[in-house]
Amino acid sequence: MASAKEPNLIDPIHQFAISKLADIKIGNIDISFTNSSQFMVITTIAIMFLFMLGLSKRSIIPNRFQMICELSYNFIANLLRANVGEQGRDYFPFVFTLFMFIFFCNLIGLIPYTFTVTSHIIVTFAFAGLIFIGVTLIGFVKNGLGYLRMFYPKGVPVYMAPIIIPIEIISYLTKPVSLSVRLMANMLAGHSIIKIFAGFIVMMGFFGIIPLAGLVAIYALEVFIAFLQAYIFTILTCIYLNDALHPHH
Amino acid sequence: MQDDEHKLSQLNQKIEAAKSKNQLDNHSNIPPSQLGKVMKLTVEIVAAVGIGVGIGILLDNFFNTRPLFIIIFFLLGGCAGILNVFRVAKSMQNH
Numbered sequence: 017m018a019s020a021k022e023p024n025l026i027d028p029i030h031q032f033a034i035s036k037l038a039d040i041k042i043g044n045i046d047i048s049f050t051n052s053s054q055f056m057v058i059t060t061i062a063i064m065f066l067f068m069l070g071l072s073k074r075s076i077i078p079n080r081f082q083m084i085c086e087l088s089y090n091f092i093a094n095l096l097r098a099n100v101g102e103q104g105r106d107y108f109p110f111v112f113t114l115f116m117f118i119f120f121c122n123l124i125g126l127i128p129y130t131f132t133v134t135s136h137i138i139v140t141f142a143f144a145g146l147i148f149i150g151v152t153l154i155g156f157v158k159n160g161l162g163y164l165r166m167f168y169p170k171g172v173p174v175y176m177a178p179i180i181i182p183i184e185i186i187s188y189l190t191k192p193v194s195l196s197v198r199l200m201a202n203m204l205a206g207h208s209i210i211k212i213f214a215g216f217i218v219m220m221g222f223f224g225i226i227p228l229a230g231l232v233a234i235y236a237l238e239v240f241i242a243f244l245q246a247y248i249f250t251i252l253t254c255i256y257l258n259d260a261l262h263p264h265h
Numbered sequence: 266m267q268d269d270e271h272k273l274s275q276l277n278q279k280i281e282a283a284k285s286k287n288q289l290d291n292h293s294n295i296p297p298s299q300l301g302k303v304m305k306l307t308v309e310i311v312a313a314v315g316i317g318v319g320i321g322i323l324l325d326n327f328f329n330t331r332p333l334f335i336i337i338f339f340l341l342g343g344c345a346g347i348l349n350v351f352r353v354a355k356s357m358q359n360h
Contacts, residue, residue: 179344186341187313190312194308248301
């Protein structure tokens with residue numbers, strides 16, 4: 017009823033619209049500065065600000081900001097050690113940057129009137145695709161052509177090879193797709209649900225207090241999911257890295 | 266000065282004690298939710314079929330043999346999806 021009067025009251029997808037803030041073109045390629053780029057810049061500045069604030073003093077007994085920095089460092093360092101081993105140390109800067117960026121993108125997207133960078137498949141797929149190409153290159157550099165052996169598992173009879181090898185290759189190519197779709201779908205679904213519930217509050221008037229209570233719970237869940245998805249993305253990166261470094265396990 | 270060092274060594278002891286306590290809890294990582302598990306498996310199978318069909322379409326456009334390779338790679342993609350689901354489920358069981 018209320019939605020008939022105001023057809024645009026609930027428009028859960030509108031928040032994901034990309035708008036150009038500044039038109040930039042090089043040749044025929046459109047590289048305009050959009051609201052998505054704007055929030056990537058904000059995310060980067062927020063992370064840099066946090067770490068500059070936290071690591072400027074370097075006291076033995078840390079204050080709160082230094083604690084945040086050290087905890088996140090330890091968290092990722094332990095994750096790498098557990099999943100990749102000591103060799104994973106070389107890739108720490110990349111994995112740490114990846115985790116912080118995705119986590120902050122997810123968190124900043126939860127603030128009202130902001131834009132969620134990670135809710136677009138092209139952003140997450142760019143991450144996952146780059147990781148996939150990088151990990152494949154690392155695999156070939158570290159193992160040479162022996163890396164190809166993982167497409168043909170041990171103990172498989174030769175006459176099965178024409179079927180097994182394409183299946184293994186498809187299964188390998190699936191990695192970046194499932195990685196990026198998972199992050200994007202979680203962000204998209206979560207933010208849409210929040211928007212829909214928020215619409216219910218307005219529609220139901222006084223009884224809107226019921227969806228409001230639900231919304232508070234969902235919001236808390238979303239904060240957890242923001243962390244969880246960044247964590248899953250990072251841990252899967254570590255696992256792929258481990259597969260590239262030690263393919264025989 | 267002497268006092269400070271004493272304090273520091275005490276602090277170190279406290280940190281060590283806290284660390285050894287933490288080590289016990291640390292192994293139980295974040296438990297994945299049921300919905301997360303379902304989501305993971307679904308995405309896995311859909312992505313594999315999608316990739317398979319994509320490869321099929323590319324090959325068909327290249328050799329002009331539509332729909333031969335689409336059918337072959339659709340089936341292979343399905344197999345790869347089930348293989349992926351099998352592997353993910355196996356790793357879930359181990360945890």
